[in-house]
Amino acid sequence: MTVYQATASAPVNIACIKYWGKRDTALILPTNSSLSVTLSQDHLRSTTSSRADASFEQGDRLWLNGKEEEIKAGGRTATCLAALRKWRKEVEDRDSSEPKLSEWPLRIASYNNFPTAAGLASSASGLAALVASVSQLYALPQSASELSLIARQGSGSACRSLFGGFVAWRMGERDDGSDSLAEQVATREHWPNMHALICVVSDAKKGTSSTSGMQLTVKTSTLLEHRIKHVVPQRMEEIERAIAAKDFDSFARITMKDSNSFHAVCLDTEPPIFYLNDVSRAIIAVIEELNRASIANGNGYIAAYTFDAGPNAVIYALEETMPVVVNAINEFFPQNQTFPDPFKMLNKDVTRPQGFNGAVVREGGWEKGAVSRLIHTTVGDGPRRLGDEESLLNEAGVPKTLA
Amino acid sequence: MTVYQATASAPVNIACIKYWGKRDTALILPTNSSLSVTLSQDHLRSTTSSRADASFEQGDRLWLNGKEEEIKAGGRTATCLAALRKWRKEVEDRDSSEPKLSEWPLRIASYNNFPTAAGLASSASGLAALVASVSQLYALPQSASELSLIARQGSGSACRSLFGGFVAWRMGERDDGSDSLAEQVATREHWPNMHALICVVSDAKKGTSSTSGMQLTVKTSTLLEHRIKHVVPQRMEEIERAIAAKDFDSFARITMKDSNSFHAVCLDTEPPIFYLNDVSRAIIAVIEELNRASIANGNGYIAAYTFDAGPNAVIYALEETMPVVVNAINEFFPQNQTFPDPFKMLNKDVTRPQGFNGAVVREGGWEKGAVSRLIHTTVGDGPRRLGDEESLLNEAGVPKTLA
Numbered sequence: 001m002t003v004y005q006a007t008a009s010a011p012v013n014i015a016c017i018k019y020w021g022k023r024d025t026a027l028i029l030p031t032n033s034s035l036s037v038t039l040s041q042d043h044l045r046s047t048t049s050s051r052a053d054a055s056f057e058q059g060d061r062l063w064l065n066g067k068e069e070e071i072k073a074g075g076r077t078a079t080c081l082a083a084l085r086k087w088r089k090e091v092e093d094r095d096s097s098e099p100k101l102s103e104w105p106l107r108i109a110s111y112n113n114f115p116t117a118a119g120l121a122s123s124a125s126g127l128a129a130l131v132a133s134v135s136q137l138y139a140l141p142q143s144a145s146e147l148s149l150i151a152r153q154g155s156g157s158a159c160r161s162l163f164g165g166f167v168a169w170r171m172g173e174r175d176d177g178s179d180s181l182a183e184q185v186a187t188r189e190h191w192p193n194m195h196a197l198i199c200v201v202s203d204a205k206k207g208t209s210s211t212s213g214m215q216l217t218v219k220t221s222t223l224l225e226h227r228i229k230h231v232v233p234q235r236m237e238e239i240e241r242a243i244a245a246k247d248f249d250s251f252a253r254i255t256m257k258d259s260n261s262f263h264a265v266c267l268d269t270e271p272p273i274f275y276l277n278d279v280s281r282a283i284i285a286v287i288e289e290l291n292r293a294s295i296a297n298g299n300g301y302i303a304a305y306t307f308d309a310g311p312n313a314v315i316y317a318l319e320e321t322m323p324v325v326v327n328a329i330n331e332f333f334p335q336n337q338t339f340p341d342p343f344k345m346l347n348k349d350v351t352r353p354q355g356f357n358g359a360v361v362r363e364g365g366w367e368k369g370a371v372s373r374l375i376h377t378t379v380g381d382g383p384r385r386l387g388d389e390e391s392l393l394n395e396a397g398v399p400k401t402l403a
Numbered sequence: 404m405t406v407y408q409a410t411a412s413a414p415v416n417i418a419c420i421k422y423w424g425k426r427d428t429a430l431i432l433p434t435n436s437s438l439s440v441t442l443s444q445d446h447l448r449s450t451t452s453s454r455a456d457a458s459f460e461q462g463d464r465l466w467l468n469g470k471e472e473e474i475k476a477g478g479r480t481a482t483c484l485a486a487l488r489k490w491r492k493e494v495e496d497r498d499s500s501e502p503k504l505s506e507w508p509l510r511i512a513s514y515n516n517f518p519t520a521a522g523l524a525s526s527a528s529g530l531a532a533l534v535a536s537v538s539q540l541y542a543l544p545q546s547a548s549e550l551s552l553i554a555r556q557g558s559g560s561a562c563r564s565l566f567g568g569f570v571a572w573r574m575g576e577r578d579d580g581s582d583s584l585a586e587q588v589a590t591r592e593h594w595p596n597m598h599a600l601i602c603v604v605s606d607a608k609k610g611t612s613s614t615s616g617m618q619l620t621v622k623t624s625t626l627l628e629h630r631i632k633h634v635v636p637q638r639m640e641e642i643e644r645a646i647a648a649k650d651f652d653s654f655a656r657i658t659m660k661d662s663n664s665f666h667a668v669c670l671d672t673e674p675p676i677f678y679l680n681d682v683s684r685a686i687i688a689v690i691e692e693l694n695r696a697s698i699a700n701g702n703g704y705i706a707a708y709t710f711d712a713g714p715n716a717v718i719y720a721l722e723e724t725m726p727v728v729v730n731a732i733n734e735f736f737p738q739n740q741t742f743p744d745p746f747k748m749l750n751k752d753v754t755r756p757q758g759f760n761g762a763v764v765r766e767g768g769w770e771k772g773a774v775s776r777l778i779h780t781t782v783g784d785g786p787r788r789l790g791d792e793e794s795l796l797n798e799a800g801v802p803k804t805l806a
Contacts, residue, residue, distance in 0.1 A: 222660075223667060226629035253673075257625075260675045264626060264667040270656075271691040272663045278681045288674040 004101055005051035005393065006136035007386040010128035012044045012120055013037065013160045013167060014196065014314045016255040016306060017235055018262035020210075021218045021228065027177040028156045031218065032232040035168045035185065035239055036160045037316065039196055040380030043342070046122065048110040048129035049392040050137045056105035056397055063109045064126070066401045080131060080154040081106065088138035101138055107397035108133070114375075120198070120312070127154035128161030132383035144382065148182035164188050164381035166243045168236070186243050188379040193319040195343070198375040199329060201279045201311035208273045210309040213266065220270035227265055232258075248318055252291070252304035255316060259306040275309050279333070279370045283313045285360040286328055293353035302353070319343075319378075323350040326376065332361045333371035342376055407504055408454035408796065409539035410789040413531035415447045415523055416440065416563045416570060417599065417717045419658040419709060420638055421665035423613075424621045424631065430580040431559045434621065435635040438571045438588065438642055439563045440719065442599055443783030446745070449525065451513040451532035452795040453540045459508035459800055466512045467529070469804045483534060483557040484509065491541035504541055510800035511536070517778075523601070523715070530557035531564030535786035547785065551585035567591050567784035569646050571639070589646050591782040596722040598746070601778040602732060604682045604714040611676045613712040616669065623673035630668055635661075651721055655694070655707035658719060662709040678712050682736070682773045686716045688763040689731055696756035705756070722746075722781075726753040729779065735764045736774035745779055 013036040021031035060081060062069050071077050088102040110129060112122045131151040135142065148159035152169070159182040160167045166187075172180035188194075208216075217224050235254055242250035266273040276284075283305060290302045303317035303325045317325045323345040330339060330346060339346065394403045416439040424434035463484060465472050474480050491505040513532060515525045534554040538545065551562035555572075562585040563570045569590075575583030591597075611619070620627050638657055645653035669676040679687075686708060693705045706720035706728045720728045726748040733742060733749060742749065797806045 222634045222664065223626045223629060226626060226633075230629075231625045257673055260670050260673075261625065264671040267663050267670060268667040270660055270663075271695075272687065274679075274684050274687075277684075281677050281680075284675065284677075292674075 004137060005391060006133050007049040007391045008129055008132035008136055008383050009041050009045045009047040009386060010125050010132050010161050010383040011041045011380050012039045012125045016239055017258050019157055020214045020262050028152050029177050029180050030171050032228045033169060033171040033236050037166055038164045038380050040377045043377040044114050046110060046112045046125035046129040048133040050106055050108045050133040051393050051397050052101040052104040052106050052137060053397060054104045060106045063399045065111055066399055076154045080150050083150045084134045084138060087140050087142060107393055109392035109399040111392055123155040124158040124161045127151050127158035136385055145181045145183050162382060185240055188381055191246050194379040195317055195319050195322045196377050197315040197325060199283055199313040199371045200373045202372050203277055203311045207275050207310055213273050217265055217269045221265050221268040223268045224265045227261055231261060249300045252301035255304040255306050276307055277311045280307060280311045280313060286332060289357055289360045293356040296355055297353050323348045324352060333366050334368045335371050335373050336369040337373040339374045407540060408794060409536050410452040410794045411532055411535035411539055411786050412444050412448045412450040412789060413528050413535050413564050413786040414444045414783050415442045415528045419642055420661050422560055423617045423665050424627060431555050432580050432583050433574050435631045436572060436574040436639050440569055441567045441783050443780045446780040447517050449513060449515045449528035449532040451536040453509055453511045453536040454796050454800050455504040455507040455509055455540060456800060457507045459510060463509045466802045468514055469802055479557050483553050486553045487537045487541060490543050490545060510796055512795035512802040514795055526558040527561040527564045530554050530561035531786060539788055548584045548586050565785060588643055591784055594649050597782040598720055598722050598725045599780050600718040600728060602686055602716040602774045603776045605775050606680055606714045610678050610713055616676050620668055620672045624668050624671040626671045627668045630664055652703045655704035658707040658709050679710055680714045683710060683714045683716060689735060692760055692763040696759040699758055700756050726751045727755060736769050737771045738774050738776050739772040740776040742777045
């Protein structure tokens with residue numbers, strides 16, 4: 001008896017041009033296009049196994065990190081599965097020898113190799129892994145961009161995790177969302193020395209969720225519309241040109257400007273939304289000062305910070321300049337967890353740009369754990385197809401961790 | 404022998420609609436109109452004595468808080484004095500019996516009754532007191548609005564400290580700045596129960612000065628122009644209507660929105676400017692939650708926060724609701740200095756609005772001194788003419804504190 005199953009992993013992506021605001025909350029159609037860098041699955045990934053079997057009872061079931069989650073009728077997961085089934089049905093209709101997988105219940109197990117506490121957007125990689133896994137199970141002929149239409153409806157920015165490298169989510173124009181999809185702007189091989197350092201910043205208070213926060217901004221900010229209509233379109237063009245030309249200076253400048261613009265419209269929301277805290281501000285100050293001193297010396301930008309809907313910093317730098325960043329951040333923000341330093345950059349013989357003013361950092365330094373951990377990774381590839389030996393499900397269609 | 408001298412005091416003003424950006428840095432012409440509340444001189448004031456004497460040598464001399472300051476040729480103080488002399492000359496030309504004060508050297512001493520460390524804009528009250536004092540010495544016939552043209556060139560927002568109550572600074576249109584002046588929107592008697600609580604917030608780092616910060620925003624922010632052209636003009640109309648109608652709900656809402664809008668364009672600056680820190684954010688959270696709970700109970704806004712170019716909060720509330728604010732801030736932010744509580748609101752029998760969620764405040768509360776002191780005051784009057792017995796200068800034209 002053939003077992004119909006597939007296991008896929010999908011990457012985390014971190015936006016340089018931020019998605020903030022929906023024009024359609026049901027279809028998840030954004031108010032502006034966005035652009036992200038896909039991070040390597042060697043360090044951060046969601047893995048999802050899916051299995052279809054006519055003998056499964058109780059309909060579809062889903063486990064996230066070993067915990068069963070209800071698949072609510074009309075909910076986002078259900079919407080994605082229905083869309084994937086529709087395309088599977090087309091396969092079956094074209095070739096009657098294909099098994100009727102679209103009619104069988106599914107068992108899906110998903111696992112993130114990074115703690116939720118890390119504050120990284122796990123919904124993007126998780127939804128992307130789900131769509132990748134089920135589309136493989138269903139042997140769908142659709143392209144990654146077409147699949148991104150489905151991932152987008154599960155979790156907006158998930159659509160960007162269906163590609164490696166540098167990825168744009170085109171906002172589209174149509175009311176049905178059929179042109180609101182992701183596409184690759186450049187492969188990781190185009191700019192393989194793009195590195196990313198994630199600084200996990202502790203925050204006592206849970207911030208506003210991005211889902212509710214962005215719609216509050218849409219409703220109340222007097223600056224958002226200007227950002228959407230006049231600022232982001234130009235920035236999208238500029239950063240795509242910067243990526244094509246591997247122009248790190250422009251890439252860094254635009255990335256930082258857009259992060260700040262996004263947090264500015266959050267602040268302009270009623271009531272205001274704050275994601276950056278004093279530690280986030282201190283990380284910004286260090287990166288700005290590294291860049292200032294480097295530029296004053298006639299050199300280029302050293303790094304670019306960007307912040308999503310939380311206090312964690314993601315710092316982009318090229319492999320050549322990342323050692324300066326790693327050592328500065330590690331010194332100024334002693335962590336709770338030992339930094340695994342996968343690229344052996346710690347205590348490397350690096351010199352900060354001449355004229356770097358250490359006074360930008362709080363006197364006496366930050367207390368241990370203000371940054372709880374560092375994750376160093378690089379630009380990475382898109383969803384991977386994994387072998388059955390890596391399946392998260394056992395023969396009964398239950399997560400192995402539970403069996 | 405007649406002694407020609409005058410002593411005046413002038414108030415601090417705190418803007419509800421913020422001034423941020425100059426279209427002419429020499430004349431200090433703003434990119435948008437602004438509106439402020441004048442605070443009572445019973446608590447916060449600058450006092451300035453000026454004296455003209457033909458026998459003074461070495462030209463004009465100025466002391467600020469007992470320390471002599473150079474009056475730089477072409478500098479802002481020199482510009483103000485030259486303009487005042489020009490108007491005095493007109494008085495003398497019209498009436499030849501008038502002594503030729505405009506030709507005599509000046510001795511000026513100014514003193515703030517609040518520490519610079521309080522982080523309150525002392526330049527506004529200081530320049531206003533200087534203009535008020537010299538214009539009294541010179542017996543100028545000009546109106547306060549006309550004098551505001553001169554104060555504006557000394558320190559932009561000083562023009563608003565020439566009136567009591569509620570004051571607008573009209574940005575004007577002319578290139579020579581002759582229509583960029585302050586005018587009173589409402590007297591303090593119109594809305595005398597308007598109170599203000601200043602929370603002096605400690606900040607380890609000195610922020611960007613407002614003079615350099617605002618021009619960096621003008622140069623680099625992609626959101627400022629929209630704020631200037633499309634957001635502020637409407638807000639000015641709305642807040643003036645709110646003040647006319649003594650509509651605190653609208654006053655509070657607009658004040659908070661504009662403070663956040665101002666800090667949003669600061670964040671949108673390259674490199675970003677941060678004035679709010681975690682303590683500022685926590686004060687915002689408390690006020691927002693007090694308002695939320697009160698509104699949920701079918702009542703109105705309790706208070707409004709506003710922040711200038713620093714972490715200090717100024718909280719506006721009517722006398723009736725201020726006790727709730729004073730007691731909440733005092734409890735959540737224990738200070739270094741004992742709060743003098745001039746209006747006897749501490750430990751008054753007040754109840755927070757039902758449903759107030761204390762979880763908005765950091766668990767365990769804030770460490771003592773995160774807010775170093777509280778200053779409670781009210782809306783106040785414009786510059787005061789003081790008697791010679793309050794002069795800061797001795798007979799030799801030297802500050803009494805130095806003699």
